[in-house]
Amino acid sequence: MGVEPIVKLDGLAVQYGKLTAVDDLSLEVQKGGIYALLGRNGSGKSSTVRCLVGQQRPTAGRARILGFDAWKKRRRAMERVGVVPENPDVPPETTADRVERFMARVTPFWRSAKYFDRLERMHVPRKQSFARLSKGQQRQLALALALASSPRLLVLDDPTLGLDAVARRKLYEELIGELAEREMTVFLTTHDLAGVEGIADRVGIIQNGSLLVNEPIEVLKARYCRLTWAATDQVPRQRIEAGLQHLGVVGGAVVAGANEAVVEKFSEFGFDRFRQEAPVDVTRVDSLSLEEIFIALCGREPGGR
Amino acid sequence: MNATMAVMVREVAARRELFVLAAAVAVIAAIVPYLPGVEDADSVDLRTVASLTAALALGWLMAVILGAQIIGRDLADGRLGFFFARPLGALAIWAGKAAAAIVTVWLCEGIVLLPSLHGGGVYHFLMGEGIVWIAVVGFLAVPLALYFLAHAVGIMARARTAWLFLDLAGCVLFAVLAWFSVVPYLTMGARIALLVVGGSLAASLVFALAAGGAIGLAVGRIDLRRTHGALSLALWGTLALLCAAVVVYSGWLRDFGPSNFERVEVQTVAPDGRWVETIGWAEGRLDVYRRCLVSVGDKRWLALPAQPRFHSRGVQLQYSSDGSTVVWLGSATGDAPRAVWWADLGRPDPSARPTNLIVARDSALVLSAEGSRVAIHEDGTVSIYELDGERMIKAIRLPDDLGPTAIFFPSPDALRVFARTADNDQSLLMAEVDIATGEFARTSELDALAELSWIGVDAAWERLVIWKRTEPGHVPVKNLYRATDGTFVRSVNLPGFPRFLQDGRLVILNQEDRVTRLIVAPFEGGERTVHELAGREGYWFLGEVVPNEIALSRLADPLDRRQGLRVELLNVDTGEVRLIGAHLRRAFPWFQWNSGTSGVVFWYNSQPAASRLFIDQRGALVRWDPETDELLHVVGGRRKP
Numbered sequence: 008m009g010v011e012p013i014v015k016l017d018g019l020a021v022q023y024g025k026l027t028a029v030d031d032l033s034l035e036v037q038k039g040g041i042y043a044l045l046g047r048n049g050s051g052k053s054s055t056v057r058c059l060v061g062q063q064r065p066t067a068g069r070a071r072i073l074g075f076d077a078w079k080k081r082r083r084a085m086e087r088v089g090v091v092p093e094n095p096d097v098p099p100e101t102t103a104d105r106v107e108r109f110m111a112r113v114t115p116f117w118r119s120a121k122y123f124d125r126l127e128r129m130h131v132p133r134k135q136s137f138a139r140l141s142k143g144q145q146r147q148l149a150l151a152l153a154l155a156s157s158p159r160l161l162v163l164d165d166p167t168l169g170l171d172a173v174a175r176r177k178l179y180e181e182l183i184g185e186l187a188e189r190e191m192t193v194f195l196t197t198h199d200l201a202g203v204e205g206i207a208d209r210v211g212i213i214q215n216g217s218l219l220v221n222e223p224i225e226v227l228k229a230r231y232c233r234l235t236w237a238a239t240d241q242v243p244r245q246r247i248e249a250g251l252q253h254l255g256v257v258g259g260a261v262v263a264g265a266n267e268a269v270v271e272k273f274s275e276f277g278f279d280r281f282r283q284e285a286p287v288d289v290t291r292v293d294s295l296s297l298e299e300i301f302i303a304l305c306g307r308e309p310g311g312r
Numbered sequence: 313m314n315a316t317m318a319v320m321v322r323e324v325a326a327r328r329e330l331f332v333l334a335a336a337v338a339v340i341a342a343i344v345p346y347l348p349g350v351e352d353a354d355s356v357d358l359r360t361v362a363s364l365t366a367a368l369a370l371g372w373l374m375a376v377i378l379g380a381q382i383i384g385r386d387l388a389d390g391r392l393g394f395f396f397a398r399p400l401g402a403l404a405i406w407a408g409k410a411a412a413a414i415v416t417v418w419l420c421e422g423i424v425l426l427p428s429l430h431g432g433g434v435y436h437f438l439m440g441e442g443i444v445w446i447a448v449v450g451f452l453a454v455p456l457a458l459y460f461l462a463h464a465v466g467i468m469a470r471a472r473t474a475w476l477f478l479d480l481a482g483c484v485l486f487a488v489l490a491w492f493s494v495v496p497y498l499t500m501g502a503r504i505a506l507l508v509v510g511g512s513l514a515a516s517l518v519f520a521l522a523a524g525g526a527i528g529l530a531v532g533r534i535d536l537r538r539t540h541g542a543l544s545l546a547l548w549g550t551l552a553l554l555c556a557a558v559v560v561y562s563g564w565l566r567d568f569g570p571s572n573f574e575r576v577e578v579q580t581v582a583p584d585g586r587w588v589e590t591i592g593w594a595e596g597r598l599d600v601y602r603r604c605l606v607s608v609g610d611k612r613w614l615a616l617p618a619q620p621r622f623h624s625r626g627v628q629l630q631y632s633s634d635g636s637t638v639v640w641l642g643s644a645t646g647d648a649p650r651a652v653w654w655a656d657l658g659r660p661d662p663s664a665r666p667t668n669l670i671v672a673r674d675s676a677l678v679l680s681a682e683g684s685r686v687a688i689h690e691d692g693t694v695s696i697y698e699l700d701g702e703r704m705i706k707a708i709r710l711p712d713d714l715g716p717t718a719i720f721f722p723s724p725d726a727l728r729v730f731a732r733t734a735d736n737d738q739s740l741l742m743a744e745v746d747i748a749t750g751e752f753a754r755t756s757e758l759d760a761l762a763e764l765s766w767i768g769v770d771a772a773w774e775r776l777v778i779w780k781r782t783e784p785g786h787v788p789v790k791n792l793y794r795a796t797d798g799t800f801v802r803s804v805n806l807p808g809f810p811r812f813l814q815d816g817r818l819v820i821l822n823q824e825d826r827v828t829r830l831i832v833a834p835f836e837g838g839e840r841t842v843h844e845l846a847g848r849e850g851y852w853f854l855g856e857v858v859p860n861e862i863a864l865s866r867l868a869d870p871l872d873r874r875q876g877l878r879v880e881l882l883n884v885d886t887g888e889v890r891l892i893g894a895h896l897r898r899a900f901p902w903f904q905w906n907s908g909t910s911g912v913v914f915w916y917n918s919q920p921a922a923s924r925l926f927i928d929q930r931g932a933l934v935r936w937d938p939e940t941d942e943l944l945h946v947v948g949g950r951r952k953p
Contacts, residue, residue: 057534060396060397061396061533062393062396062397062533062534062535063533063534063535064531064533064538081396082399082400082401083399084399085397085398085399085400086399088397090393090397092393092397094390096390096391096392096393096394096397097394098322098326098391098394099391100326101322101326105322105325108322109318109321109322110398112314112317112318112321113314113315113318113319113398113399113400114398114399115399
């Protein structure tokens with residue numbers, strides 16, 4: 008019997024009337040590290056997160072966190088889960104001090120000192136109502152609330168939305184610091200591909216509710232390359248295309264006159280087969296950034312919903 | 313519980329500004345007596361009224377506003393995720409927020425009421441009869457109901473999903489059901505049942521609203537539309553179940569017959585004594601009563617529409633003289649017109665039959681002697697119909713100078729009218745109406761009637777006595793007339809209230825100097841018979857139960873009224889007295905009245921069949937049977953005496 012994953016989505020589906028937001032989504036996140044779920048607006052990320060933290064009942068399938076059914080045992084599961092929502096939803100009239108008193112009463116593993124320490128470090132005023140804090144301060148407060156709950160799982164739904172570059176970097180640094188400090192698993196969704204590239208261990212890319220990619224970020228980056236070859240009329244386009252099939256060309260076909268292609272199954276063996284099929288002069292093999300991979304996968308289709 | 317308390321404390325603290333508002337309102341209420349223009353009023357009363365009114369208004373308003381905002385607005389603004397991201401159960405979140413709102417409202421009401429404590433104002437106010445309950449309902453229950461109502465409506469209005477159609481249909485159905493559930497009790501004037509059934513429906517609605525809100529949030533969580541769907545299903549499902557229970561209970565409350573009567577009262581008796589109109593109450597049915605005609609002999613019964621008790625005219629059944637037919641007005645709420653109903657009591661299976669005759673609420677009905685015709689006296693016009701077939705025979709407009717009027721049929725083709733004239737004298741006018749021609753012929757005008765006067769008539773409507781006292785404390789005058797043509801016969805000087813025997817003689821029960829005397833005097837004059845009932849004080853006259861024998865009653869135990877009456881028969885010719893029963897109560901009021909048709913009140917002297925009816929110790933209606941000389945059970949009574 009294996010170790011229960013921290014997050015387990017099993018055939019998850021969410022439907023809004025006739026609209027399918029999440030379609031048969033299955034994934035597992037093991038203990039430790041950061042899992043980043045990426046996707047365009049309306050791709051189904053937020054619906055997935057809502058199901059994951061037991062705030063929304065999936066139309067089909069189920070979500071489990073920390074071994075509990077997220078819908079049926081939400082209260083029990085949330086004892087060790089910290090959530091930073093897309094839009095911080097702390098009651099607007101409350102202050103950091105008052106919300107701490109509430110959290111101390113309802114959260115079993117609450118650590119006040121850690122909470123106040125974080126607020127102090129992030130320069131979040133404790134006596135000011137939440138509505139009057141800056142966006143960055145609101146996010147820092149939401150993160151402080153989530154982290155002071157001593158979570159085993161931290162769920163962040165687009166935590167850098169609306170933050171400037173400095174604030175984004177600060178937030179990620181905090182996160183990495185926390186990870187180093189204790190055994191915590193992070194499940195985050197984000198648009199901030201550059202930011203997440205440096206910290207995520209594993210990524211999933213969701214498009215139209217379906218998971219296109221779900222693997223360690225290093226593996227993903229090793230698979231995806233951009234090949235550039237010297238322009239030539241000697242080798243017919245059909246042969247180049249046939250050769251690229253061994254490397255899994257993204258997009259299916261090479262545009263006439265082009266001399267580069269993004270491939271998703273780059274390997275030594277495949278590269279040799281390509282060279283045999285299409286004897287072109289490959290001038291460059293570039294690895295891709297996460298953002299480039301994301302665009303290559305999602306950019307050519309209309310966005311989700 | 314801790315979680316609920318935590319949410320509640322947080323929510324109350326979040327709305328602490330409302331307590332400042334309540335304090336400001338309290339200050340305003342406190343200074344009301346010092347405002348210009350009210351210097352003459354009692355300051356304690358003024359302050360009390362001001363703070364009570366302000367507390368009530370503020371409480372209700374806050375309940376509506378908080379109900380509409382809490383949870384509904386959180387859902388719409390996407391702020392409920394804060395709570396659902398914590399280890400809090402949905403019910404704890406809902407209950408904590410609801411409790412916070414209600415506690416806030418009640419505390420604010422309490423703050424505003426503080427000025428009324430000064431001078432004991434609110435204490436004196438609460439001393440009023442029933443005021444405590446009104447205060448409990450007004451200050452505690454109504455805000456609670458308003459909160460839950462506003463809470464549900466707030467979610468429905470914000471979500472605006474297709475479930476709104478169910479909500480609208482549910483509202484309409486509930487309103488219709490509630491109306492039809494309480495109407496029977498409104499009609500019969502059963503206030504306790506009205507409160508219990510109406511209150512149960514109201515409580516069901518509040519409970520269903522609360523259950524809908526709680527289940528809605530538990531199922532929908534942060535999804536407003538899903539919350540609306542779950543709320544609607546839970547609300548109307550719960551309400552349907554609870555309403556079904558209330559309807560079943562309400563049906564049970566009203567589903568009983570004479571065999572279930574625990575307590576019974578007699579309203580009218582057919583002249584031949586075969587049918588009795590009773591009102592009965594059954595065990596455990598609150599103040600719900602059943603009005604029915606019961607056959608004395610074989611206990612068959614006929615349900616009659618309920619009517620508020622002590623209703624003036626039109627409620628009493630009107631029998632034909634031979635007891636074969638009875639008419640009455642159907643039930644309706646308020647002053648609405650109502651149908652004329654009738655029953656042929658001569659049939660083996662008599663049933664209540666509505667007619668198409670719709671008349672005003674205060675119309676009066678009179679039947680001809682054999683029951684074939686009915687005269688309806690309505691707004692100064694007498695309309696005569698054939699009862700079977702409802703054919704109008706004649707409509708006769710009575711002269712405008714008539715005051716209160718009584719009518720009866722001396723024959724099927726004629727009406728005799730007795731009326732007070734509308735002038736200052738208020739004489740008793742007698743007139744004959746020819747139904748075929750509609751001719752109204754005045755036959756005579758008798759004494760000027762004083763305000764304090766009574767008119768007695770014998771069973772055959774042939775003899776009349778006018779008893780009047782011109783001024784309070786004066787010796788009353790008693791004049792005798794022939795009721796057929798108004799001929800004056802004589803004045804009598806008899807000490808007491810004269811009644812007619814069936815043979816036309818007058819009888820008076822007089823008690824003076826600790827001696828009870830029964831005086832019997834011929835109508836035309838002549839020798840009086842006086843029977844002294846020595847040592848028998850405290851007699852009441854019940855009626856002539858068989859010719860020349862009258863029933864008298866006195867307390868079975870003078871020291872304990874609960875022991876009821878001893879009933880004795882006195883032979884008016886021989887003076888012989890014999891006991892027929894003890895521990896009985898009168899089945900009828902002190903006097904038997906015939907209200908006539910329109911305000912001329914006749915003291916109806918001789919109803920032998922009615923005079924034989926009593927209520928025994930078990931609360932059962934019993935009748936004295938002249939043939940067996942026994943008291944026979946008619947209907948009702950507790951099983952265990």
